Structures are given as structure tokens and as C-alpha cells.
Amino acid sequence: MTHFILSGIAVYPVKSLAGIHANSWPVTEKGFQHDRKWMIIDPNRQFLSQRKLPEMALIKTALTAKNLILSAPGMEDLFLPIKPVDGQLINSTLWHDQCDACSVSKEADQWLSDFLKQDCQLVYQPDEVIRPVDPAYAKPSDKVAFSDGFPFLIIAENSLTVLNNEMQLNLAMTRFRPNLVISGCPGYAEDSWREISIGAIDFRLPKACARCSIPTIDPETAQTGKEPLITLNRTRKWQNNVYFGQNALHNQCGQLSVGETVHIKLSGAKQPPI
Known part of the structure; x- marks a missing residue:
């Protein structure tokens, strides 16, 4: 072996x-715990990635016991709860999958939209949502x-x-x-x-x-x-x-x-x- x-x-x-x-x-x-738990979507609820917005690579992430922290050049750090309160349920599209997700906050949406210069929204996958492979x-x-x-x-x-x-x-x-x-x-x-x-x-x-x-x-x-x-x-x-x-x-x-x-x-x- x-x-x-x-x-x-x-x-x-x-x-x-x-x-x-x-x-x-x-x-x-x-x-892995918290891996790809959050996702950014456009106004059509389609997922966004570096394929379309290379500047996404510049947004750094960090995790503490209580917070997801986003940081980017020229932006104040954004602190978000690691266990988001229930947001609005959103049916988003990830490739060919329809994925149930929940909104995070208007503050997060504005922060990301400002940096990426694109209207977008941060969503997360609740623990109880099951997306099969x-x-x-x-x-x-x-x-x-x-x-x-x-x-x-x-x-x-x-x-x-x-x-x-x-x-x-x-x-x-x-x-x-x-x-x-x-x-x-x-x-x-x-x-x-x-x-x-x-x-x-x-x-x-x-x-x-x-x-x-x-x-x-x-x-x-x-x-x-x-x-x-x-x-x-x-x-x-x-x-x-x-x-x-x-x-x-x-x-x-x-x-x-x-x-x-x-x-x-x-x-x-x-x-x-x-």
C-alpha cells in the first residue's frame, strides 16, 4: 500500500x-466546513465567478468563530455573521442546478456591488438545504x-x-x-x-x-x-x-x-x- x-x-x-x-x-x-457556503449572484440570480469578473480574486476572506470577513483594496472590511439570520429565500442558478439560497444583508450586497462595479447579491446555503452531487x-x-x-x-x-x-x-x-x-x-x-x-x-x-x-x-x-x-x-x-x-x-x-x-x-x- x-x-x-x-x-x-x-x-x-x-x-x-x-x-x-x-x-x-x-x-x-x-x-470542508463553510467551504462555498456563500455565493454571489447577479440580478438574474445567476451565480457570478472570476470567469466573468476577475476582480473577485482580489476579495480576501477570513473566518472567526462569529464572523465571515471580506476585505478588498480601497474598501473597509466587511464583517458578516458566520451564522446568518434567516434572509429572503432565493432560487439561484449554479450552472444547470437550481439552488435554494438565502439573502445575507443589504450591506453585503452594496459592498460587493461597489467593489465589483456590478449589481450583485450575496447569498448563503442554509444547513438544511440539500444539494445532491x-x-x-x-x-x-x-x-x-x-x-x-x-x-x-x-x-x-x-x-x-x-x-x-x-x-x-x-x-x-x-x-x-x-x-x-x-x-x-x-x-x-x-x-x-x-x-x-x-x-x-x-x-x-x-x-x-x-x-x-x-x-x-x-x-x-x-x-x-x-x-x-x-x-x-x-x-x-x-x-x-x-x-x-x-x-x-x-x-x-x-x-x-x-x-x-x-x-x-x-x-x-x-x-x-x-
Whole structure:
């Protein structure tokens, strides 16, 4: 049985805003606690992301026991309750999913609208709302918050090393927005992982992660370039998509900590098969 090490944990409280790096974090039924619990929507109740508004990358997030804190250049920090009071129920659209959500506050909406220069609204997913994962890849009991489709994204450190070498660049892992980073394994080793365990939590890896334009955005400046999509199109293209990292589902709740051992319990054909 092969094992490696969990070297990074990242949580993204608000979909498409900057994330939080942690040494240890609780895992709930929907994934990391508070991960993608909040989302920004436009006046048509469609979700917003860096694909449309790269400046979202500049909004930093922080969590305390009581507050979600948003900060951005030129803005006063915004403190929001981590357990929002019941707001207005809103049926929002996230890709092809209709998602029940609740409004947060007029103050939050104005703060975000001012910074992003776009009318928008902050919403959150109440704990009791159940958004299932695509049944083609999941069990009926699998749940997710406002992630694109899966509770976790896993990337090996050396996968980025390989990609950076191919590009002759030094892009940061933060561009790819993984939840879990694994060290000690070869580049793209995760392509063949089907079942792994990290500490006391078991994971299924049913589907490679198709990448959009977000990794081309510098998270420090919100400036957009051409890489890594040019190189991924050359080296990691399959069925009209490019892939980097693996989506994952978890079998238990608990706690994950950096430094825990990663066991590869089941391997299979590479995803993507290139």
C-alpha cells in the first residue's frame, strides 16, 4: 500500500473569492466546513465567478468563530455573521442546478456591488438545504454546497511542478483552487487514484477536473494571461476539455490536518487517459 502526505488545505467560504489556507479543518457532510457556503449572484440570480469578473480574486476572506470577513483594496472590511439570520429565500442558478439560497444583508450586497462595479447579491446555503452531487458520479447521500459539482478538489504538488516546467513559468497552486494538496507522489499520480484515505477519512475520486479560464487569472492582481491553458491544451486535452486535478467525494465526516498520511487504496485507468 502506497502512502503520501497531505501538504495543503484550502477553504473557499465565498465561491470564486480568495480562499483560506489552514493547518487543520473540520469536514462536514457537504465537505470542508463553510467551504462555498456563500455565493454571489447577479440580478438574474445567476451565480457570478472570476470567469466573468476577475476582480473577485482580489476579495480576501477570513473566518472567526462569529464572523465571515471580506476585505478588498480601497474598501473597509466587511464583517458578516458566520451564522446568518434567516434572509429572503432565493432560487439561484449554479450552472444547470437550481439552488435554494438565502439573502445575507443589504450591506453585503452594496459592498460587493461597489467593489465589483456590478449589481450583485450575496447569498448563503442554509444547513438544511440539500444539494445532491451528480448521480452519475455519486451516491444518493452525497451532498455539496456551492462548489461547481464536488465537495473536494485534489491536486498533487508535483503535478504543478511538471506543468510549470512545461510552461517555463512558476505559477502558484492558488490559481487552481484545490482543497487538498498532496506531496511525495509523482506528477499526475492523482490521475489514476480511485479511492484514497487521508487520516481517518476515505475519499472517492470519480472524475477529473475540467478546467476553465480561472487559472489564467493572477490571484494577486486579477490580471488575465494565456497560461496555463495554452500548455494544458497541448498536454492535457481530452474530449474538448483540459484537465488538471481530480474531483473527490468523502465517505465520513471528521477533521483533516496537514501532515496526515495519504493511502492509495484503489487505482484505475488514468483520468484523463493521456
